[in-house]
Amino acid sequence: MYKAFFGLNDNPFSIAPNPHYLFLSDRHREALAHLTYGLGETGGFVLLTGEVGTGKTTVSRCLLNQLPENTDTAFILNPSLTELELLATLCDELEITYGESPSLKQLTDRISSFLLTNHSNGRNTVLIIDEAQHLRAEVLEQLRLLTNLETDTKKLLQVILIGQPELQQLLRRQELRQLAQRITARYHLLPLTLEEVALYVQHRLQVAGRHEPLFHKSAIKALHKHSDGIPRLINLLCERALMASYAQSKVPIDSKMINMASREVLGEEPEKKNIWLPTGLAASIVLTFSAALYLFSQQSAEPTNSAINNQTVAPVADRRANDDMESVNTAAAKFNSSQQALRNAIGQSRDIDSAYASILGLWDKTPYIGLSACQSAKQQGLACYQQQGNWNSIVRLNFPAVVYLVDSQQQAFYGTVVARQGEQMLLQLNEQQLWVKRDWFNRHFSGTFEILWQAPNNQVSEIGKSANQAQLQWLENSLAIVSESSPRLVSEFDSQLEQNLKAFQRQHGLTADGIAGAQTLVQLNLYLSDVGPRLGQSKRLY
Structure with a gap:
């Protein structure tokens, strides 16, 4: 009802997983890189966890789009299954035929035959299980047994487990220790930062056809506060705020509208009491x-x-006195x-x-x-x-x-x-x-x-080739401090600055794209920060 009022051609904050609205923050990209790395290894399991609504399914769908064409994929969305039901579902996803009322052995044999044939034909097989925290321990053990099928260099079935933090607790159980040892890559997806919330909201508005800002800075801060950076909650709050803005014929959307949306969508906010630990308890801990x-x-x-x-x-006081049993016993x-x-x-x-x-x-x-x-x-x-x-x-x-x-x-x-x-x-x-x-x-x-x-105030979200001279000089100075070299006077994003930035990114496991995005800037600012405790006064190993 409000699309024409805001100049939109679509609903930008629907919670449906529309691929046109795909937004990958630096954390989502990092999660995707971990999953891709895990699939490139020889191990059988890759793990992705995160709170509800943080974008785990978004990352998995993006991963599916990046898999090579010679990959057969099975995607299980409802893992509340028995061992027999799981194997049957896997067969259905991979289009493996089986007779009526098959036994566990018959299904296992069918899957094993399929995996061997796939491998001989140069094809890979990947199983993705969403909401994996609902898997039973015996079902996970059955999955581990399936991954026992391997060649000298790789597993024939690779499994991606996606779930809430409870999945980590499940995998710590004693009977699942063998499976836990086979996880070659794992990543816990955190919510969006304040800067990423602003970018997320603007991205969805632009996809829906509006390029002018619609949310005031105070609204973004309130949005981050009430949603804790969880994309699904951001969508719900923004949708309700758009309706309020339309009803009042008022733009931009301010923090009051977001606060009201939070009360309507999430219920009355509980009073946040800054209750400190009792002084006596704190003293006893010290x-x-x-x-x-x-x-x-x-x-x-x-x-x-x-x-x-x-x-x-x-050490024993006198090593020549080997017969001094009292010292040895001590x-x-x-x-x-x-x-x-x-x-x-x-x-x-x-x-x-x-x-x-x-x-x-x-x-x-x-x-x-x-x-x-x-x-x-x-x-x-x-x-x-x-x-x-x-x-x-x-x-x-x-x-x-x-x-x-x-x-x-x-x-x-x-x-x-x-x-x-x-x-x-x-x-x-x-x-x-x-x-x-x-x-x-x-x-x-x-x-x-x-x-x-303690993050710096007013930090930009990205420094790239189009950044202004002040930002470029800051980047040059910061990289020089880290590498303990003399900074240059720069007026453009030249090849030397790009090479230095990429070297820093590679050294710290970041995507070496030559753009100082949010993760790169955080890493740089951590080195430059002089606030807070340190592990030691010795020089850092750069």
Whole structure:
């Protein structure tokens, strides 16, 4: 009813998955890159998780469009199936014929024969399962058995699991540890940032035929606040705000309209109480951390004798006195004690909220009751930034980080990297702090970490060839600081600046497109920031 009033030729904020409105933020592109990388590997499983409405299905559909022509794809949207029903659905998707009332073995044989034939004909087979958090453990195990069919170089069936965060919890179950070990790429899709919300809204309006701004800056901020950056909620709120704007014959849409839309669509907003942790509890935690740091600085966090921290377990005083059993027993007792302490600390670190509480404490912030960790950080002027990487990635950024870890049984636990000295990191597990060596960290680190930081004000969303001279000079100066070289005076986006930018992007796992998009600018600003705690005072490894 309002299309003519706003100069639109279509409804821009329908929640139907219209491919014409496809918008890929830097995070969506990164998720797509991880899925593509996983399919290019020899492993059998790729994992994509994210909250409801963050765009997981959008990414999967985009992936389908990018698959080579020699790929046969099965897409399962309703995974609440038994093992028999799942195999039958897979056969239906791949057009594999089977008789009436087939057995599990008959369906498995049919699928295996199809996969072998496909491989001999130079074709790939991919199974995509949406809402995979609803899969039963026994069904996932059946999928793992299907992926056992392989050649010397690759799996004949590749599986993409897409689901909500509960899927990560499901895969941590003991009976699924073999499947978890076969996941070659995983990515957790975060909501849109404030800048990305503005770009998202403008993109959909332009596709629908309106190129003039329609939402005031205050409306965008309110939209990001009420939607938490979730595209589906953004669509619902924008749709209701357009109706209100049309009814009042008022443009642009302001924050009051968005607030009203939020009350109508999402219900009355609960009062956000900034309730701090009780002072006494906070003080006791600080005392506990201090005592734990003193205690565990005398013990090793290493699970093997060869990896013992040489600062924590004293060697036998006189190695020539091999018959001094008392000294040997003392050292063994200390080692066993440190191992038990480590096991206990890991067992108490299964809840990621404890790790986030620790990193907030390092910034002199505290969690707010009723808000997530990132929401609490945002309320206090900080931003969350999740990244895939390794030891060097954390060292380069030099910020404290929440790290996603796995134990020897491939069960997840979470810690906070508090400090670094050389080849050691001070790792906080729940309320205990332990120095761990690099080889131990690398064995247990899953590759995902998250930091808090204070983003600069008024940061542009992109610096490319059409940027103004001030932006180009800022980019040149920033890259020079990172590479510890002398900046040049630039007046255009020349080939040297583009090469330096691409080198920076490649070094940090970003798309080397020679355009400083949102992810690249965040990475640069992290290096340039002088606000907040650091892991150490030593020079970063660029």
